[in-house]
Amino acid sequence: MKSSYLITKEEILKLYKPIDSKAHKGTQGHAVIIAGSYGKIGAAVLASKSCLKTGCGLVTTFVPKCGYQILQISILEVMVATDENVNFITNIHLPLIPQAVGFGPGIGKELGTQKALFEFLRVNKAPLVLDADALNIISENLSWLELVPEDTILTPHPKELERLIGKWNSEAEKFQKTIAFSEKYKVIVVMKGAPTFIINRTSVYENTTGNAALATAGSGDTLTGILTSLLAQGYEPKYASKFGVYLHGLTADLALPKTGYESFTASTIIKYLGKAFLELEN
Numbered sequence: 001m002k003s004s005y006l007i008t009k010e011e012i013l014k015l016y017k018p019i020d021s022k023a024h025k026g027t028q029g030h031a032v033i034i035a036g037s038y039g040k041i042g043a044a045v046l047a048s049k050s051c052l053k054t055g056c057g058l059v060t061t062f063v064p065k066c067g068y069q070i071l072q073i074s075i076l077e078v079m080v081a082t083d084e085n086v087n088f089i090t091n092i093h094l095p096l097i098p099q100a101v102g103f104g105p106g107i108g109k110e111l112g113t114q115k116a117l118f119e120f121l122r123v124n125k126a127p128l129v130l131d132a133d134a135l136n137i138i139s140e141n142l143s144w145l146e147l148v149p150e151d152t153i154l155t156p157h158p159k160e161l162e163r164l165i166g167k168w169n170s171e172a173e174k175f176q177k178t179i180a181f182s183e184k185y186k187v188i189v190v191m192k193g194a195p196t197f198i199i200n201r202t203s204v205y206e207n208t209t210g211n212a213a214l215a216t217a218g219s220g221d222t223l224t225g226i227l228t229s230l231l232a233q234g235y236e237p238k239y240a241s242k243f244g245v246y247l248h249g250l251t252a253d254l255a256l257p258k259t260g261y262e263s264f265t266a267s268t269i270i271k272y273l274g275k276a277f278l279e280l281e282n
């Protein structure tokens with residue numbers, strides 16, 4: 001198997017850009033989260049909250065109509081734009097030009113949602129994170145990846161990765177196929193797992209934070225929010241991907257002595273994001 005570089009605190013400190021004292025919400029990036037469908041609006045809430053709590057100035061979340069009140073009530077700071085359809089996304093109209101977009105948590109695979117994703121990819125120029133059902137849709141339409149900005153970040157868990165690259169017979173083959181995929185489509189693949197690896201063309205990076213507390217519903221949805229936030233703040237995708245997975249894992253390492261494995265939830269990740277940033281300064 002190809003040897004990997006470790007994503008350590010030392011590495012992260014080299015790329016971390018502390019907030020400037022003259023910063024205001026307009027300088028901190030406006031992120032858009034496109035997520036959710038009936039019964040999975042929680043995915044949109046988790047991604048949006050984690051996006052905001054990773055430091056970007058403004059977050060607008062695009063959901064089907066059924067998500068409007070849920071979002072507005074559960075996160076006061078996030079702005080909400082809605083699809084014309086009630087239960088799933090069919091036609092994406094954004095009331096702004098975003099600095100980054102996170103697309104996929106909880107969107108489902110309805111035909112209308114597939115068309116909306118395709119139309120979005122045709123026009124979008126913003127740095128992009130693709131997760132969950134966006135990946136599942138794309139795995140059946142791989143040529144759509146020719147439309148995405150170079151260095152788009154894909155965040156598959158092992159099942160989603162299999163849908164994208166096909167089955168593998170060994171760990172070595174999994175890495176080989178993911179490297180070939182990253183090279184072919186010029187994308188960064190965050191291979192989520194224990195541990196998470198980042199594949200950027202032929203380079204392989206292994207995360208050093210995180211533990212089994214993260215094995216909980218919505219854990220990946222929060223990672224999408226974190227990564228989108230970093231992109232919106234101007235981190236290049238190759239740095240945002242490393243910083244994002246490191247921070248995400250660090251929340252679990254910091255929380256574990258307080259929560260134990262069992263009671264740790266995706267909301268705990270969000271709660272500990274501030275402590276994870278502070279830990280960088282220790």
Ligand SMILES: NC(=O)C1=CN([C@@H]2O[C@H](COP(=O)(O)OP(=O)(O)OC[C@H]3O[C@@H](n4cnc5c(N)ncnc54)[C@H](O)[C@@H]3O)[C@@H](O)[C@H]2O)[C@@H](O)CC1
Nearest residue numbers: 040041042043105106107132133157158159193217218221
């Ligand atoms: N509160 C919410 O609204 C939530 C919404 N979610 C959304 O629900 C949709 C479905 O997501 P799922 O990921 O459950 O469905 P998938 O069908 O993509 O993945 C589930 C399958 O993948 C396997 N798998 C997952 N992680 C694995 C790992 N680390 N190793 C080996 N196998 C693994 C599971 O065993 C299962 O067979 C997504 O859009 C997701 O964003 C989930 O994030 C859960 C919470």
Ligand SMILES: Nc1ncnc2c1ncn2[C@@H]1O[C@H](COP(=O)(O)OP(=O)(O)O)[C@@H](O)[C@H]1O
Nearest residue numbers: 157192193194211212214215217218219220221
């Ligand atoms: N045992 C584990 N150790 C470390 N990280 C884990 C473990 N289990 C899951 N994770 C992390 O949790 C996240 C799960 O993402 P995902 O499966 O997409 O969740 P969801 O779709 O429910 O939001 C990934 O970042 C993964 O690396």
Ligand SMILES: [Mg+2]
Nearest residue numbers: 132157220221
């Ligand atoms: Mg997921």
